[in-house]
Amino acid sequence: MTMQNEDLKVIDEARQGEAIQMLGLAGENKKKLFLESYGCAMNFSDSEIVASILIEQGFETTPVMEDADVILVNTCAIRDNAESRVRQRLYDFKKVKRTKPELVIGVLGCMAERLKSQLLDEEKLVDIVAGPDSYRDLPNLIGQVESGHRAVNVLLSREETYADITPVRLDKNGVTAFISIMRGCDNMCAFCVVPFTRGRERSRDPESIVNEAKDLFERGYREVTLLGQNVDSYLWWGGGQKKELETEVVHAAMNHTLPAEEQSKFTTFADLMELVAQVSPQLRVRFSTSNPRDMTDAVLHVIAKYDNLCKYVHLPVQSGSTKVLGDMNRGYTREQYVQRVEAIRRILPGSAISTDLITGFCGETDAEHKETLSLMEWAEYDFAYMFKYSERPGTAAAKKFTDDIPEEVKSARLTEIVDMQQKHSAKKTKEGVGKVHEVLAEGYSKKSRDMLYGRNSQNLVVVFPKENFKPGDYVNVTVTSCTGATLIGTGVKKVFN
Ligand code: 5AD
Ligand code: SF4
Numbered sequence: 001m002t003m004q005n006e007d008l009k010v011i012d013e014a015r016q017g018e019a020i021q022m023l024g025l026a027g028e029n030k031k032k033l034f035l036e037s038y039g040c041a042m043n044f045s046d047s048e049i050v051a052s053i054l055i056e057q058g059f060e061t062t063p064v065m066e067d068a069d070v071i072l073v074n075t076c077a078i079r080d081n082a083e084s085r086v087r088q089r090l091y092d093f094k095k096v097k098r099t100k101p102e103l104v105i106g107v108l109g110c111m112a113e114r115l116k117s118q119l120l121d122e123e124k125l126v127d128i129v130a131g132p133d134s135y136r137d138l139p140n141l142i143g144q145v146e147s148g149h150r151a152v153n154v155l156l157s158r159e160e161t162y163a164d165i166t167p168v169r170l171d172k173n174g175v176t177a178f179i180s181i182m183r184g185c186d187n188m189c190a191f192c193v194v195p196f197t198r199g200r201e202r203s204r205d206p207e208s209i210v211n212e213a214k215d216l217f218e219r220g221y222r223e224v225t226l227l228g229q230n231v232d233s234y235l236w237w238g239g240g241q242k243k244e245l246e247t248e249v250v251h252a253a254m255n256h257t258l259p260a261e262e263q264s265k266f267t268t269f270a271d272l273m274e275l276v277a278q279v280s281p282q283l284r285v286r287f288s289t290s291n292p293r294d295m296t297d298a299v300l301h302v303i304a305k306y307d308n309l310c311k312y313v314h315l316p317v318q319s320g321s322t323k324v325l326g327d328m329n330r331g332y333t334r335e336q337y338v339q340r341v342e343a344i345r346r347i348l349p350g351s352a353i354s355t356d357l358i359t360g361f362c363g364e365t366d367a368e369h370k371e372t373l374s375l376m377e378w379a380e381y382d383f384a385y386m387f388k389y390s391e392r393p394g395t396a397a398a399k400k401f402t403d404d405i406p407e408e409v410k411s412a413r414l415t416e417i418v419d420m421q422q423k424h425s426a427k428k429t430k431e432g433v434g435k436v437h438e439v440l441a442e443g444y445s446k447k448s449r450d451m452l453y454g455r456n457s458q459n460l461v462v463v464f465p466k467e468n469f470k471p472g473d474y475v476n477v478t479v480t481s482c483t484g485a486t487l488i489g490t491g492v493k494k495v496f497n
Contacts, residue, residue: 034068077197216283256270269287284310320375362397433487462479
């Protein structure tokens with residue numbers, strides 16, 4: 001189970017460019033929206049908010065681009081090729097606009113935020129540029145275009161979390177859903193464009209998060225993934241930004257070391273996980289992404305306490321070299337990272353761990369690259385997302401360092417880490433054979449309607465005979481074989497009755 005070249009995006013490559021398909025046919029008088037999404041899970045989650053805002057305004061969505069009155073594309077800027085892919089796609093939209101001049105085309109998300117009005121100059125047929133914090137303004141922006149003006153809103157907010165908007169669920173299985181728990185990022189990793197495109201970190205009111213989880217559960221959903229750029233950094237004390245508080249207070253609150261009365265004013269990520277875990281033992285909870293610099297043992301102990309908190313931690317390391325980690329401004333050394341992995345193995349035995357890795361960061365020597373390989377050899381990740389470094393304009397790395405590793409070297413190093421990861425992933429998958437796994441059924445296997453697929457707590461995909469089961473059921477599956485990254489089960493037994 002590996003994702004290798006940098007075309008592949010974090011979370012779910014299969015969903016890239018997915019258009020919303022739901023709510024049946026658009027009514028006679030309703031305007032039709034075609035909304036397509038790229039990038040990370042957070043972006044897909046944002047698209048659900050965009051759809052919700054526009055449906056409220058009388059729009060209906062269409063899966064057919066040619067039928068649309070408005071085309072919106074929610075974009076990613078994390079690597080250069082994420083942006084090239086969107087520019088390529090704009091050509092298709094432009095063809096439709098040639099035959100339908102009143103068509104409104106909008107670019108949303110991280111690429112919109114990065115390029116701002118420059119995008120209007122570069123892509124002449126784009127009418128709207130809207131950054132991640134401006135989606136409430138979309139009806140107004142569309143109105144401006146209809147009255148003959150091009151429209152830009154790339155203001156980043158200190159408060160916006162869209163907490164009061166119930167997202168329209170665009171995932172099709174009705175079993176798993178994303179819940180955004182925070183927005184933005186304050187980490188300032190040297191390579192990363194996210195702090196510039198998504199702004200300052202802010203946490204969402206825990207009550208609205210728990211209510212969203214409850215509502216999903218009541219509607220038949222059985223798994224939620226809590227999303228944030230750095231979930232361990234989640235902190236709620238009634239709103240506001242962390243920098244308004246003293247650093248020591250933030251640190252103590254996150255580590256649960258304040259006097260009880262003080263501590264009770266804060267909701268940390270560990271507290272939030274506990275609140276969501278208590279919605280129902282039948283609601284699985286996942287979370288992404290953890291950050292080695294902020295992940296506390298308190299979070300790990302909560303995960304250990306509840307069966308429905310999934311035993312799977314995505315803990316990006318980026319590099320195995322302390323020197324490179326320093327240049328990347330990651331805020332931890334190789335040794336500190338190793339200690340975090342050891343804490344996971346100690347507190348959550350049997351948990352899966354995955355990571356993100358970048359090859360060819362500025363100045364990375366062959367010896368430093370080998371340190372990444374040796375760390376991988378030690379950690380034996382279950383899964384990894386691996387990328388070649390792609391310089392992003394405006395980032396600290398772009399300003400301070402030279403992107404000096406030749407493309408062939410980046411590629412050769414990527415191949416080496418991908419090969420190693422494939423070996424580890426295959427080993428981990430094989431270890432699952434001969435065991436019984438608790439699987440949440442998510443849908444029918446693509447290959448056969450007689451088979452269901454789902455995942456175990458460690459996030460491995462398991463395919464098994466349907467028998468009398470249906471998506472949303474928890475089943476104990478005896479796994480008898482595997483192919484690549486998938487476990488194949490035979491014996492099946494229901495878990496909850
Ligand atoms: N080049 C390559 N990969 C990057 N990532 C983030 N920024 C860059 C970049 N400029 C990767 C990191 C991060 C993941 C979401 O994308 O590995 O964890
Ligand atoms: Fe998501 Fe980052 Fe891409 Fe924005 S730039 S869509 S936050 S991965």
